[in-house]
Amino acid sequence: MQTITTSQARNEFAQVIESTRRxxxxxxxxxxxxxxxxxxxxxxxxxxxxxxxxxxxCDQVGHDAQAAGMNEQVLQELLGDD
Known part of the structure; x- marks a missing residue:
């Protein structure tokens, strides 16, 4: 990755933009x-x-939770929702 100073970036902005192609x-x-x-x-x-x-x-967490027995009913019980 090319590294430049803020002064270079300010003074050579058009060149810096062109450099992003590489x-x-x-x-x-x-x-x-x-x-x-x-x-x-x-x-x-x-x-x-x-x-x-x-x-x-997220898919992996959901899969792991399901494999551990987590389902909508268990989640509602844990959250106290009826």
Missing amino acids: GPVLIQRQKRDVAVIMSADEYQRLVHLNVSEFQRF
Whole structure:
């Protein structure tokens, strides 16, 4: 990943945007990571990946809960709903 300073990002913004075609660009201020600029396509890929991963996690939790005997009736009893 390319790393640049905030000054470089400010002074060479058009080039930084163009650089995102090759991969994310890390921006540092006083040698600390402060931001990452990435292409819109990469951003969409990550958002979709996170949604997919979360769905898989939820599916696994549901499967594990069901295998442990959790069902709607048990859940209602635990929550005190009648």
